[in-house]
Amino acid sequence: MASMYIFGAGYAAQPQRDDPAARAAADRAKSKADDVETRLDRAMLTMEAIWTLVRERTGLADADLLQRIADLDATDGMLDGKVRRPPIKCPHCDRTTPNRFDRCMYCGGDVPRDPFA
Numbered sequence: 001m002a003s004m005y006i007f008g009a010g011y012a013a014q015p016q017r018d019d020p021a022a023r024a025a026a027d028r029a030k031s032k033a034d035d036v037e038t039r040l041d042r043a044m045l046t047m048e049a050i051w052t053l054v055r056e057r058t059g060l061a062d063a064d065l066l067q068r069i070a071d072l073d074a075t076d077g078m079l080d081g082k083v084r085r086p087p088i089k090c091p092h093c094d095r096t097t098p099n100r101f102d103r104c105m106y107c108g109g110d111v112p113r114d115p116f117a
């Protein structure tokens with residue numbers, strides 16, 4: 001039966017539990033995910049510390065922070081909880097280059113860097 005064949009092929013493609021290479025790859029992936037989680041927890045704690053200091057010393061309120069988050073979120077045209085930063089035009093060669101690098105990927109000229117890109 002055709003459906004049994006498809007099921008059998010999919011099942012055969014699954015890594016075996018005792019495959020040492022697959023186990024090592026899974027362990028590396030888990031270690032990397034754990035590291036990212038630890039760093040994210042630290043970054044969240046740092047942001048909360050900064051925000052509570054700013055709130056205490058400036059009179060700004062949580063509503064001000066939430067409004068700024070919404071405003072920044074909307075700068076790329078989508079309220080989706082993230083900001084997509086478009087490529088920038090190189091001031092030396094006029095081509096567009098990713099904004100996450102300090103130099104143009106085409107001509108190597110210095111480009112202004114967005115600190116949050």
Ligand SMILES: [Zn+2]
Nearest residue numbers: 090093104107
């Ligand atoms: Zn360039």
